[in-house]
Amino acid sequence: MNTPQASEVWIRLQKELPQWVEESRAQCGEGKVASYIPELAKAPHRALGIQIMNGSGASIAAGDAAIPFTMQSISKVFTLLLALMDNGEAAVFDKVGMEPTGDNFNSMLKLELVQPGIPFNPLINAGAIVISSLIAGARMEEKSDRVLQFFRKLAANDFLEVNEAVYQSEAASADLNRSMAYFLKDNGVLKGKVDEVLDVYFRHCSINVTCADLARMALVLAFDGTDPITGERHIPRRYVQIAKTFMVTCGMYNASGEFAIEVGMPAKSGVAGGILTLVPGRYGIGVVGPALNPKGNSIAGVDLLETLSQRLDWSLF
Numbered sequence: 001m002n003t004p005q006a007s008e009v010w011i012r013l014q015k016e017l018p019q020w021v022e023e024s025r026a027q028c029g030e031g032k033v034a035s036y037i038p039e040l041a042k043a044p045h046r047a048l049g050i051q052i053m054n055g056s057g058a059s060i061a062a063g064d065a066a067i068p069f070t071m072q073s074i075s076k077v078f079t080l081l082l083a084l085m086d087n088g089e090a091a092v093f094d095k096v097g098m099e100p101t102g103d104n105f106n107s108m109l110k111l112e113l114v115q116p117g118i119p120f121n122p123l124i125n126a127g128a129i130v131i132s133s134l135i136a137g138a139r140m141e142e143k144s145d146r147v148l149q150f151f152r153k154l155a156a157n158d159f160l161e162v163n164e165a166v167y168q169s170e171a172a173s174a175d176l177n178r179s180m181a182y183f184l185k186d187n188g189v190l191k192g193k194v195d196e197v198l199d200v201y202f203r204h205c206s207i208n209v210t211c212a213d214l215a216r217m218a219l220v221l222a223f224d225g226t227d228p229i230t231g232e233r234h235i236p237r238r239y240v241q242i243a244k245t246f247m248v249t250c251g252m253y254n255a256s257g258e259f260a261i262e263v264g265m266p267a268k269s270g271v272a273g274g275i276l277t278l279v280p281g282r283y284g285i286g287v288v289g290p291a292l293n294p295k296g297n298s299i300a301g302v303d304l305l306e307t308l309s310q311r312l313d314w315s316l317f
């Protein structure tokens, strides 16, 4: 296989990325913006943007890369990392499993079907809610603040904030997540007060970012836990390995298998239309496209990543 040099790829991206975005944007009409959290329904339906950042901090942006959106499920990768750093591997995997479900991200089907009743993995809602309960902190304000500070550090952006409108909207329309949390509490998996744990979860899902923030956070994962721009180690390598493996097996919900075949990059999506992905040792990438396919992934975003992976030979496999 003749892998193109990083510099050739960069020049090609500068030249062709805007055109590739426009080609994929055509898919937006086929998708639907999430509306089960009412505030998310206000997102621009035809938006598509991407930012790619390299290890020197140079970046290329195309399309609507500057629009803000909430992280939603993308945040689950980073709360998992914080929980691992707070508790260690054994304590975390005592409470969540390591296997994909093949079900929707908000399904609770397998919680009762398979014993001992722990969520299958930390990237489905049930698993991420348990992870929220494992974040260290005396009170929920402290837990939420630690999450925000951790995300700010990884994104190298002190201005990251919770989008209050989205947070309120999710908290007011979360009957399914609430029922899951009570079920987990009854099973003895979730410790602490359900409302407080959910508050931490809703808040981290509602953190506002742009593609630039996602690209910088992804860059830290691409360089195994070290920010290549500052040289600072933020996360132990082993935990990044765990997170990236979950991104491959579960990051695109129950479309993760197909995404692994068609794109082959570790990625995590969110219902606000964001996708965080990376090329190991090379690039951190943030994508946004609020119109979703039936499995809840950005329809145009996935199409764009297929194009990138195929044309630039970025599949890991």
Ligand SMILES: NC(=O)CC[C@H](N)C(=O)O
Pocket: 071, 072, 073, 074, 105, 106, 125, 170, 177, 205, 269, 270, 271, 272, 296
């Ligand atoms: N898939 C997602 O992005 C889901 C996250 C969303 N906050 C929820 O709990 O439903």
